Amino acid sequence: MLKTDYTKFAKLSPFELKDNLIALAQRKTDRMMLNAGRGNPNFLATLPRRAFFQLGLFSTTEAEFSFSYMPEGLGGFPRANGLQQRFDHFLLSHQDQSSVVFLGKAISYVRDQLGLDADAFLLEMVEGVLGCSYPIPDRMLKISELIIKEYIFREMGIYGLNTESMDLFAVEGGTAAMAYIFNSLKENKIIDYGDQIAIGAPIFSPYLEIPELNDYQLKQVLIHADPEQGWQYPESELRKLEDPAIKAFFLVNPSNPPSVKMSDQGLAILADIIKKRPDLIILTDDVYGTFADDFKSLFAVCPNNTILVYSFSKYFGATGWRLGVIALSRENIIDEKIAALSTQDQAELDKRYSSLTTQPRNIRFIDRMVADSRNVALNHTSGLSTPQQVQMVLFALFNMMDSQQSYKKAVKSLVRERDLALYRQLGVKLPQDSNSVDYYTLVDLENTSRELYGEHFADWVMKTKAPTELLFRVADETGIVLLPGSGFAVEHPSARASLANLNVYQYAAIGRSLRRFADEAYQEYLVAMQHSRVG
Template identity: 80%
Template sequence: MGNVDYSKYAKLSPFELKDELIALAQSRTDRMMLNAGRGNPNFLATVPRRAFFQLGLFAATESEFSFSYMPEGLGGFPRPVALQSRFDQFILENRDKPGVVFLGKVISYVRDQLGLNPDEFLLEMVEGILGCNYPVPDRMLRVSETIIKEYVLREMGVQGLAKNSIDLFAVEGGTAAMAYIFNSLKENKIIEKGDRIAIGTPIFTPYLEIPKLNDYQLEEVFIEADPNLDWQYPESELRKLEDPSIKAFFLVNPSNPPSVKMSDEGLAILADIVKKRPDLIILTDDVYGTFADNFQSIFSICPDNTILVYSFSKYFGATGWRLGVIALSDNNILDKKIAALPKKAKQELEERYSSVTTDPSSMKFIDRMVADSRNVALNHTAGLSTPQQVQMVLFALFDMMDSRQAYRKAVKSVVRERNKTLYRHLGVDAPQDPNSVDYYTLINLEKISRTLYGEEFSTWIMNNKNPTELLFRVAAETGVVLLPGSGFGVMHPSARASLANLNEYQYAAIGDSLRKFADEKFKEYESLNKKKTAK
């Protein structure tokens, strides 16, 4: 470790650097490797999953009824006639099986609380879980979209916006949403090479990396959150958005990795900016919003300017399911920008989408994203797989039907207790902030070294220890894997620890290991000082 050149790792994404750190942490067999580098939760929602599998069994039986005269193993499409009565009988006969009672309540909730046709809902769910049809409509199944709209509007704190005034595109998680949005903004000439876009930092690393790619070549303007303001954006930073040369503002809210939601004051400032800049495009990635208390999305205050991305991956423990949505209002700025393009650009776009519709000029941006996601020519096979959409619906209904919010309270408690445990064993107070979500924590190396051993030691550490080197040494000497804050656009030396993917005793061990590491570095510092004094 002594003569390693750590500068060669500087350009690596923290998620690629993670593999190097893991290799070091696993280099010894006399300890457990503790990987707090990735935000994959180790908790998940079981009831909607049990319901999914039970619904699948019912659907398979329904399919077999259709071609019952044929050899075993061959089925047909489920029959709509009397489907509800057969489902009621299934519920009655299987009430002792976990997940089945929930399915019965789902029908009641959809009918009695959401006012939807239960027969249409059940048929969509049964066909969807069988995966026996292409997704139709390709953007999202009709009843499923209505239910997810209700869920998204509730969770994002949106009031006074009718469900029929927004559109959803069901996508393969938040990562697919990012890829589709960037691509369609480019294809529809809304952003072009050399354009300036603002990025709220710190942020999920791909938001920093994608604009630099040869595909886009965008100029980045950083809107920097201030650690001294509990990671809120200072007004002076937000006011940069008043510059008309900035086409768009991309941010994650609650943030990754500081893990705090934007304050009410920040939201009010942004709303004021949009009044002055009605042309400003905002992309808000709100995957952690469901972990926040009283969350309000930017989409709730600036719906016509905002592209909303929401993923089900973290809150429901469903990273492997790849479930997410993109939401746009009917009156969104993107459609207006396309309508205002020069004649030549419009003609090019009409030619691009002419195989999809006879009136390409009236095609919404969100539908263009659907087509672009399949290179336009394969638009007829676009859309998120129907079983994925069914699981998404069951997740959403599970949360909406939980009047006591038992699951929500449980997952919030899990990450917050882990946070307290890590800092308690590190020997410093855990950061206190009413806007904190605690899905991640940024361990401020400079501040913690100052708190533990004073200003002079902190200065010595910062002057003599490369932050990346510190992370490698922590991995090698303690087996703990953390990600560098610099990879997320953090301006001071820090490490990101996920509070979602290990158990509480393991966070205690991380705190102990980091404290031991700090103690050893302090001894090294004292030894050097003694040698200087002796001279």
């Protein structure tokens, strides 16, 4: 039987590699494909979803009270008068349903713990889940924004700041956030063709590709995390940011794929750099922060320089909901940069935003993003759909009301058990790091070879084995899909596995398969060494 030549795939892009790997893994019908290549979690928060649907049923009944004389199927806007009393009756008649009980507790929590108007909140949720009105305000519903601010402050480790100092823009997940941010930075002349942007590497591969698009044509300066330092950024790398030519620093924290949060030392170094570079913009994607222990966002240490992006997709298992926010300080460096633009540039921007207000120069950057998201002319129809905002709020309240943090402990335990199962079957020691999040793992080809069979074997593997070929062999022969670390700007040969989307026994199977390939390579190595001695 002829062996498959996998070398032809070596130059494919990460996404084409993924598609080819999946095709190989699915080629045999007598086995299950194990796709550990994508980070879509196979767990999700059920209680806030049940609450969403129960709220929808209550709200639909409320709508039917209006125009009740009309044929069945036609309703009107819910009535604020007496809404709380009707909701209390709904709670009493459904006391045996945990999701309805949760809704009642959510109202109490919003009133008694957050100090917000419970009646106004209930009306916002009822109208929101019905989706019967445009999102007003278009940036985010008023009380929803206050609740999500509180959630962001708690989960992102932001202390010593007032929630009133932050504004949120509700968006269609983290990917939409990035698209809106880069677009508005360009439209508002904060970045331009040929500008330098620093990127914390390794990083989610599309974030390497956005700056290179014809829309931006930015020059990338990679800030490399060091695997020998637990994938932290060495100070020498971070100090590259002191170069005034670098306009912005873009990173994922905790990182993807190393899956570690930035250490306190790294945060302190960045804070010191900002003192020297008060004009530096930091863009941080903190989607994995909720999986970390004692997480602290860069927003917590450099609030006026940082654009924070958070998505509800991973932690709540809500990738299909497309829920995210962009957070920006009320006093931020971007608004200062816009105010300092030349007279000509200011005039151009005045023209762009003149349909929104008679004083376009007073429009803050976060509101410019809202307008830009709909090409300005359609600003009046901008904003995240109100049912999406309602589900976002229920997710946040579910987390904040969980005083024992039971859900958080459970999802952390899930991914860490999977990580342990993979490495146990691979036969190497599981890396221990207090900064690790364990949403992904990077299996380092050289380190694994060294730990299994020693330094000489590892050297031989690095000289004779192509990592891409190994991934294709694994996919073809076992049905397991892993992604190459090189697609994420990992400098050392490695394979990325998501620890979120398969079960423990399946990660054990991945570990066994990788170990089998290592054992086969070792036997090949012994034969090669024997031939070398004979020769």
